[in-house]
Amino acid sequence: MPSLATVYEPYFPIGAAVEPQTLLSQGNLLAAQVNSLVAENAMKWERIHPRPGDDPSSYDFTGADAIVEFARAHGMRLRGHTFVWHNQVPPWVFQDSSGQASKTDVLQRMRGHMSALLAHFRGEVYCWDVVNEAVTDTGEWRADSPWFRAAGADDDGDGVPDYIVQAFEHARATAPGVKLFYNDYNIEGGAKLDRVVSLVKALRGRGVVDGVGIQGHWSLYGPGPELVRSAIERLAALDVEVQVTELDLSVYRPGDSSSLAELSPGLAAEQASRYASYFKVFRDEAEARRLTAVTFWGIADDHTWLDSFPVTGRKDWPLLFDTHHRPKSAFRAVAQW
Numbered sequence: 454m455p456s457l458a459t460v461y462e463p464y465f466p467i468g469a470a471v472e473p474q475t476l477l478s479q480g481n482l483l484a485a486q487v488n489s490l491v492a493e494n495a496m497k498w499e500r501i502h503p504r505p506g507d508d509p510s511s512y513d514f515t516g517a518d519a520i521v522e523f524a525r526a527h528g529m530r531l532r533g534h535t536f537v538w539h540n541q542v543p544p545w546v547f548q549d550s551s552g553q554a555s556k557t558d559v560l561q562r563m564r565g566h567m568s569a570l571l572a573h574f575r576g577e578v579y580c581w582d583v584v585n586e587a588v589t590d591t592g593e594w595r596a597d598s599p600w601f602r603a604a605g606a607d608d609d610g611d612g613v614p615d616y617i618v619q620a621f622e623h624a625r626a627t628a629p630g631v632k633l634f635y636n637d638y639n640i641e642g643g644a645k646l647d648r649v650v651s652l653v654k655a656l657r658g659r660g661v662v663d664g665v666g667i668q669g670h671w672s673l674y675g676p677g678p679e680l681v682r683s684a685i686e687r688l689a690a691l692d693v694e695v696q697v698t699e700l701d702l703s704v705y706r707p708g709d710s711s712s713l714a715e716l717s718p719g720l721a722a723e724q725a726s727r728y729a730s731y732f733k734v735f736r737d738e739a740e741a742r743r744l745t746a747v748t749f750w751g752i753a754d755d756h757t758w759l760d761s762f763p764v765t766g767r768k769d770w771p772l773l774f775d776t777h778h779r780p781k782s783a784f785r786a787v788a789q790w
């Protein structure tokens with residue numbers, strides 16, 4: 454069986470999101486197929502910094518360190534995911550004894566958290582998703598994010614919520630050699646892409662962003678590969694790297710909550726042909742030096758977040774290998790063109 458990492462060597466690293474337990478259940482497949490990893494959950498605030506305060510006893514690096522070890526043992530690169538996101542952050546980050554914590558306190562906690570992780574993973578993690586999903590699908594700032602509520606005011610009048618700029622500036626000052634990314638989904642077009650473009654321009658003007666992650670939680674129903682191409686080109690024109698950071702292709706239409714009992718041969722073939730079209734775009738864009746990495750959100754269909762999202766308990770088959778780790782037709786479409 455070909456190795457994706459080898460086949461794509463001339464183009465870009467091939468990555469996968471992992472959990473400490475999938476390093477065990479999927480370790481052989483990962484070692485054979487990818488040369489880059491990202492922690493699916495193990496570096497998120499609630500896992501890595503579960504307890505209030507900022508001393509070593511507040512942190513728990515156990516799960517993340519297992520991933521670092523595996524990456525090092527197999528000579529893989531490692532992406533960092535993620536510092537500032539509205540999900541999977543403990544409530545204490547935004548509270549104090551009198552209720553809502555002040556903007557000053559919340560930003561100080563944010564900086565302390567980032568400093569601790571940047572120090573702990575120094576030399577191991579080559580890039581970080583500094584801010585994740587700060588924009589809504591209609592292109593507004595995500596005002597219901599606890600970060601926005603606490604520190605979303607634009608006191609310096611640069612058009613960007615202060616917590617975003619401060620996160621990037623702090624990361625840059627603390628770890629000048631690490632690549633800093635803004636990461637989001639549904640940014641292939643429309644008002645959301647427009648907003649992300651203006652955000653990246655503002656951050657680029659300050660010299661504090663290096664890349665944009667297009668998550669790539671797509672489906673058999675879209676987005677069209679040419680739309681993806683135009684998004685990559687528009688972002689790359691801002692003089693930043695573009696990566697696809699969380700690729701998977703659901704077999705369900707967005708908004709549809711019906712479920713299938715199995716992946717039919719017809720759907721498997723459609724999935725293969727969609728994967729083929731996306732990877733044709735990826736190879737073209739890599740040759741033009743506009744796309745620098747592709748990371749799948751998992752490796753095989755026995756472990757995918759889409760089994761619990763957006764419909765709890767519904768089986769999905771979004772990845773290149775089946776639940777028994779056998780290559781699907783989607784794998785062949787990506788590995789042999």
Ligand code: XIL
Pocket residue numbers: 493494585668699758
């Ligand atoms: C998901 C994980 O895959 C799940 O295990 C977890 O329960 C929720 O988060 N965008 C992101 C990722 O940036 O961090 C999310 O990961 C999927 C959507």
